Amino acid sequence: MPESVVIIGAGQAGAQAVQSLRAEGFDGPITMVGDEAYPPYQRPPLSKAYLLGTFERPRLFLKADSYYAETGCELLLGTSAKAIHRAERTVELSDGRKLAYDKLLLTTGARVRKLKCPGADLPGIHYLKTIADVDGLQEAFQPGKRIAIVGGGYIGLEVAAVGAKRGLDVTVFEAMDRLMARAVSPQLSSFYAAEHEKAGVKLKLRTGVEAFEGNGKVERIIAGGQRYDTDIVLVGIGVVPCDELATHAGLASEDGIVVDQNARTGDPHIWAAGDCTRHVGREGHSLRLECVQNAIDQAKHAALAMVGKHKTYSEVPWFWSDQYDLKLQIAGLARPSDRLVLRGDPASRKFAVFHLRDGAVAAVEAVNAAPEYLMGKKWVGEGKKIAPQMLADTSVPMKQMA
Amino acid sequence: MPKYKVTYIEDGGKAHTVEVAEGWSLMEGAVKHLVPGIDADCGGACSCATCQVYVAPEWQAKLPPRSEMEETMLDFAPDVRPNSRLSCQLRMSAELDGIVLMLPKTQHA
Numbered sequence: 001m002p003e004s005v006v007i008i009g010a011g012q013a014g015a016q017a018v019q020s021l022r023a024e025g026f027d028g029p030i031t032m033v034g035d036e037a038y039p040p041y042q043r044p045p046l047s048k049a050y051l052l053g054t055f056e057r058p059r060l061f062l063k064a065d066s067y068y069a070e071t072g073c074e075l076l077l078g079t080s081a082k083a084i085h086r087a088e089r090t091v092e093l094s095d096g097r098k099l100a101y102d103k104l105l106l107t108t109g110a111r112v113r114k115l116k117c118p119g120a121d122l123p124g125i126h127y128l129k130t131i132a133d134v135d136g137l138q139e140a141f142q143p144g145k146r147i148a149i150v151g152g153g154y155i156g157l158e159v160a161a162v163g164a165k166r167g168l169d170v171t172v173f174e175a176m177d178r179l180m181a182r183a184v185s186p187q188l189s190s191f192y193a194a195e196h197e198k199a200g201v202k203l204k205l206r207t208g209v210e211a212f213e214g215n216g217k218v219e220r221i222i223a224g225g226q227r228y229d230t231d232i233v234l235v236g237i238g239v240v241p242c243d244e245l246a247t248h249a250g251l252a253s254e255d256g257i258v259v260d261q262n263a264r265t266g267d268p269h270i271w272a273a274g275d276c277t278r279h280v281g282r283e284g285h286s287l288r289l290e291c292v293q294n295a296i297d298q299a300k301h302a303a304l305a306m307v308g309k310h311k312t313y314s315e316v317p318w319f320w321s322d323q324y325d326l327k328l329q330i331a332g333l334a335r336p337s338d339r340l341v342l343r344g345d346p347a348s349r350k351f352a353v354f355h356l357r358d359g360a361v362a363a364v365e366a367v368n369a370a371p372e373y374l375m376g377k378k379w380v381g382e383g384k385k386i387a388p389q390m391l392a393d394t395s396v397p398m399k400q401m402a
Numbered sequence: 403m404p405k406y407k408v409t410y411i412e413d414g415g416k417a418h419t420v421e422v423a424e425g426w427s428l429m430e431g432a433v434k435h436l437v438p439g440i441d442a443d444c445g446g447a448c449s450c451a452t453c454q455v456y457v458a459p460e461w462q463a464k465l466p467p468r469s470e471m472e473e474t475m476l477d478f479a480p481d482v483r484p485n486s487r488l489s490c491q492l493r494m495s496a497e498l499d500g501i502v503l504m505l506p507k508t509q510h511a
Binding site: 019023042044045058059061062063064067070071292293296318320327368370371374375378399 | 436444
């Protein structure tokens with residue numbers, strides 16, 4: 001009997017694992033369990049082109065419908081896993097079935113963090129994580145409507161950009177003193193704040209949400225002691241890892257299922273990959289990454305390990321965000337103590353901020369600047385040292401600095 | 403939506419002919435049908451330069467020119483040739499029915 005693999009979670013990491021397992025020659029049965037109604041799909045377009053309506057639903061799916069059957073992967077959709085029985089190596093499903101596994105991969109992802117303030121349960125308050133979420137938002141997301149966006153992070157700002165483009169009246173409420181504070185440097189925050197204001201988006205920084213009011217549906221948001229009338233609310237205040245299945249089975253989780261550099265948990269038969277995990281990154285710090293890159297790369301490493309090929313996970317994290325006609329591309333993980341070097345003029349809407357640590361490139365944030373991003377990503381991987389004045393000199397093309 | 407044929411040829415010579423819907427990218431055609439050799443990690447956002455293809459000479463003239471973004475991304479892809487394109491930036495149309503694309507040995511430099 002060939003060994004069997006069960007994958008819990010039908011997202012980007014799960015789909016990658018199926019593909020990588022087959023590419024690595026694994027020919028046993030694979031079963032993938034997903035609690036949504038859909039086979040694995042790309043989430044990044046949801047808050048961008050899919051919400052705008054320029055990217056049709058069939059294009060979201062990562063594989064052709066026939067792929068899973070063709071590759072011998074049974075998909076159990078609309079089904080969730082209730083428990084892992086490690087001693088007998090089975091997974092108990094919501095439909096009462098038990099699946100036996102030789103190797104188990106958890107790609108359970110993350111769920112949106114919910115607001116808990118008064119009125120937070122009112123209809124008309126939306127979150128954005130799934131196709132169903134966007135479809136639910138779509139009906140109300142119409143020109144002339146007022147939308148209050150809670151959270152000035154990637155999701156909130158991408159929705160703000162789409163809303164402004166669609167002709168909605170957009171206000172963003174952010175508790176911190178700058179936009180995308182967790183993800184980008186202050187320079188980028190200021191640049192994006194100006195761009196959003198230019199597009200007509202109202203920004204309320206240092207303004208935490210206190211409550212919502214409304215008769216049968218949300219009509220007002222109370223934030224920073226003031227009341228604002230609104231038609232729709234979209235909350236984007238981050239995610240929490242879906243680790244309950246793992247913790248209930250006695251696997252370690254510290255705000256993320258703890259895995260090693262081969263994506264393995266403390267159980268030799270169980271791996272985990274993607275947003276649900278916590279691992280020690282290439283710089284030696286424990287971290288939880290919420291991004292496509294980690295989903296893909298960690299799933300690849302898990303698949304390798306499952307077929308007995310071990311490769312240390314040390315890829316450079318990368319991220320992107322599309323807002324208006326601005327493509328933000330980030331590689332590496334910045335720290336507040338990094339020395340920042342600006343290359344290019346933000347006024348030209350094409351520039352990059354390099355983060356130097358001990359003289360070496362530790363991260364790069366690039367706006368409409370692909371060469372800076374791609375070269376920067378390579379340098380982060382190499383720990384390349386480079387003189388700040390050279391980096392800042394736009395008369396020297398990136399390629400010549402190699 | 404009408405569909406048209408695309409043939410992808412792996413570096414080792416193995417050919418895959420698949421049907422791609424009008425308006426979809428030639429990257430999507432490969433990825434969804436599991437043609438090996440196109441990674442497209444970013445899903446078509448022109449963010450990763452891992453969907454490079456070489457366009458068969460007779461088809462080159464039928465394609466729109468490279469955008470500045472595509473041009474600069476290609477600068478950093480491995481083994482770039484004059485007929486290199488990022489397949490996420492190429493849209494399927496009747497005019498491209500039958501197009502032949504060769505795949506590089508690797509997408510990661």
